[in-house]
Amino acid sequence: MPSEVTVPLLDLKAQYTGAMRDEIRAAIDEVCDSQWFVMGPNVSEFEAEIAAYTGAKHAIGCASGSDALLVALMGLNIGCNAGKNGRVICPSYTFFATGGSTARLGAMPVYVDIDPVTYNMDPDKVREVAKKTDNLAAIMPVHLFGQCVDMNVYREIADEFGVPLIEDAAQAIGSKDPNGHMAGTVADVGCFSFFPSKNLGGFGDGGIMTTNDDELAERLSILRLHGGKPKYYHSMIGVNSRLDALQAAVLRIKLRHLDSWHEGRIANADFYDKAFLDAGAATSATPLSGQADLALRIPERPAAPARHIYNQYAIRVPAEHRDALREHLKANNVGTEIYYPVPLHMQECFAWLGQKEGDLPESEAAARETIAIPIYPELTDEQQQHVVDTVVGYLREHAGASRSVGVAAS
Numbered sequence: 237m238p239s240e241v242t243v244p245l246l247d248l249k250a251q252y253t254g255a256m257r258d259e260i261r262a263a264i265d266e267v268c269d270s271q272w273f274v275m276g277p278n279v280s281e282f283e284a285e286i287a288a289y290t291g292a293k294h295a296i297g298c299a300s301g302s303d304a305l306l307v308a309l310m311g312l313n314i315g316c317n318a319g320k321n322g323r324v325i326c327p328s329y330t331f332f333a334t335g336g337s338t339a340r341l342g343a344m345p346v347y348v349d350i351d352p353v354t355y356n357m358d359p360d361k362v363r364e365v366a367k368k369t370d371n372l373a374a375i376m377p378v379h380l381f382g383q384c385v386d387m388n389v390y391r392e393i394a395d396e397f398g399v400p401l402i403e404d405a406a407q408a409i410g411s412k413d414p415n416g417h418m419a420g421t422v423a424d425v426g427c428f429s430f431f432p433s434k435n436l437g438g439f440g441d442g443g444i445m446t447t448n449d450d451e452l453a454e455r456l457s458i459l460r461l462h463g464g465k466p467k468y469y470h471s472m473i474g475v476n477s478r479l480d481a482l483q484a485a486v487l488r489i490k491l492r493h494l495d496s497w498h499e500g501r502i503a504n505a506d507f508y509d510k511a512f513l514d515a516g517a518a519t520s521a522t523p524l525s526g527q528a529d530l531a532l533r534i535p536e537r538p539a540a541p542a543r544h545i546y547n548q549y550a551i552r553v554p555a556e557h558r559d560a561l562r563e564h565l566k567a568n569n570v571g572t573e574i575y576y577p578v579p580l581h582m583q584e585c586f587a588w589l590g591q592k593e594g595d596l597p598e599s600e601a602a603a604r605e606t607i608a609i610p611i612y613p614e615l616t617d618e619q620q621q622h623v624v625d626t627v628v629g630y631l632r633e634h635a636g637a638s639r640s641v642g643v644a645a646s
């Protein structure tokens with residue numbers, strides 16, 4: 237008998253209520269009355285507010301997180317804009333745009349495996365691959381699910397190989413790395429997305445780039461406007477990637493609530509951590525043996541000063557149960573998603589790179605075993621308990637299932 241409790245993966249209507257709803261509607265009205273829809277004061281104010289929030293010196297709005305990556309690469313002279321087609325190291329277990337941006341510019345992504353505990357690109361493997369890569373042009377780590385890589389380590393690697401560093405921080409605004417650095421403040425360019433499902437989500441697409449480099453900031457702000465400055469005079473070939481004034485107006489209001497939403501997500505992660513551990517789950521860092529008696533791994537919580545902002549909370553179960561568990565959750569009105577079912581090195585469009593199944597075992601295992609469950613800040617305890625009971629109920633019912641989960645070699 238399906239449960240009465242419903243838990244969507246994300247409920248944006250629960251956020252769009254009360255005073256914030258009124259403020260947003262008033263801000264939209266103001267933009268409509270002004271008829272100033274592209275760039276303008278809301279965009280520049282928002283850019284200044286994001287610079288202040290992250291601590292980066294500059295923030296440059298653009299049309300999406302994907303474009304932020306694209307324009308960042310162009311600004312760093314990587315790809316066809318500069319006639320250079322070098323190689324860019326990035327993870328395979330990520331959203332398409334991470335690798336797509338590089339390939340789109342005529343450069344080559346080189347996919348590197350992840351650390352199975354954090355799901356982020358493994359810096360030791362990055363070093364190994366960098367040593368063997370000719371024409372290395374950049375390194376692009378991703379702060380997956382809202383958890384930052386160690387940017388000191390990546391800065392060191394990038395400096396060792398003399399290449400720029402780009403942070404794909406699309407899922408990580410407000411997140412802090414293990415040294416306490418805010419996402420987007422250590423690399424040459426940080427790239428953020430305001431897709432509606434992000435912790436700071438707009439009413440459509442939007443993105444922003446952050447940098448501490450004055451000259452690069454100027455290049456990025458020109459490149460997003462077709463590469464022309466003054467208007468109609470082009471020293472560079474750019475793209476049309478402007479942030480809409482309507483998006484900026486909405487995002488400015490939402491930004492004021494961002495830290496409290498992060499806190500809500502962190503509190504929800506605490507709830508899940510405790511409930512799943514009490515039920516016998518292990519963390520991703522703990523081998524499944526000893527006390528752990530449930531075939532389930534939960535994310536490892538990074539220690540302060542790191543701050544995970546939980547854009548996603550991904551649990552991990554044996555591959556043969558992942559899809560059945562997902563169906564069971566759906567039958568009990570719980571929304572889930574698979575981030576990501578096919579790692580980029582196994583995507584059809586990247587076959588030409590020559591990387592194939594079996595090359596990145598941790599990425600492939602994560603793609604088979606993880607499942608994202610609802611973590612948005614407005615979740616109630618009742619909803620969270622329902623998610624826990626449904627997951628644990630399924631796994632207990634299949635108690636004979638293999639408990640070897642989260643180890644690629646198994």
Ligand SMILES: Cc1ncc(COP(=O)(O)O)c(C=O)c1O
Pocket residue numbers: 300301302303330331333334378404406407428429430431441442443
């Ligand atoms: C890791 C990562 N990179 C890049 C992007 C692209 O952002 P957008 O959807 O705003 O183009 C996303 C968005 O889902 C993402 O999750």
